[in-house]
Amino acid sequence: MTIIKSSNLWFKYSGSSEWAIREVNIEINEGEFVVLAGRSGCGKSTLMRCFNGLIPHFYEGEMIGKVEVCGLDTRENPTYILSQYAGMVFQNPDNQLFALTVEADIAFALENLSIPKEEIRERVDWALRVMGIEELRDKSSLELSGGQKQKVAIASILAMRPQILLLDEPTSSLDPFSAKQLIDTIISLNQKYKITILIAEHRLDLLLPYASRMIVIDDGRIVLDGKPREVLDKHDVMPYGVSVPRIVKVATQLKKSLGYSFNHVVPLSVEEFVEILRRWRN
Ligand SMILES: Nc1ncnc2c1ncn2[C@@H]1O[C@H](COP(=O)(O)OP(=O)(O)OP(=O)(O)O)[C@@H](O)[C@H]1O
Ligand SMILES: [Mg+2]
Structure with missing residues (x-):
């Protein structure tokens, strides 16, 4: 079943003369594990912002075409609704944590949605367990390592029970060991909990063996799209700034x-x- 669909999508940030996204037609199915690759500035983050409604609701600019997430038109639904379907994790976890206890940080968004206390407790317990960070529950977010912070940031998104997780270079500030650990956890979210994953990453070697699909973007356009093995078989010397x-x-x-x-x-x-x-x- 299609879970994300964009039709003839174009986006230009206000004040910019260039289109950041050009004619993107894409269908992503439930349960897919999609790696977005491409050189810096090609449009990976912008495309993800289109998938959780930050575009057009938060970033100003001109959007042409249509994006549907779990059947909801992103233009017609506010971000607080869309984020319950497609949750986004950013590069820097500090932007997503409020320096409360880990437990309170994870519960924060749920409290804003007026979810009953008992259900909040269940969801927080579940998110901590899924991310393997139950022992961090009572710590302050301030005393965590980069890898632990990123796991808490993901847990706080998971507590919203989204069907789709959008991860924007989640390992970029992590050492190789913590990066591998985080990626293993992300893989289990897809395999065990059937969450659809879209991840922008430069560390392709850790991800591609598990990805169902690799999409390469260049200058706002999708230039390659297929199973990683097939894409790499045709393009062993990869243009578009992707490191093979x-x-x-x-x-x-x-x-x-x-x-x-x-x-x-x-x-x-x-x-x-x-x-x-x-x-x-x-
Ligand atoms: N908030 C913004 N306002 C104006 N222009 C922006 C904004 N964010 C991105 N852009 C521009 O849009 C284009 C696509 O940027 P985007 O951040 O989506 O690329 P990216 O592939 O995520 O790059 P990176 O790998 O460096 O994160 C670039 O030309 C960038 O300068
Ligand atoms: Mg980016």
């Missing part, structure tokens, strides 16, 4: 220089490459 995972480069070089075909499968992770080599050798 190293393992893909290694396999491609071996193919080009030494003629190894590896049964024509592009490996997306080291583990996959080892498995392909093992089968290929036998």
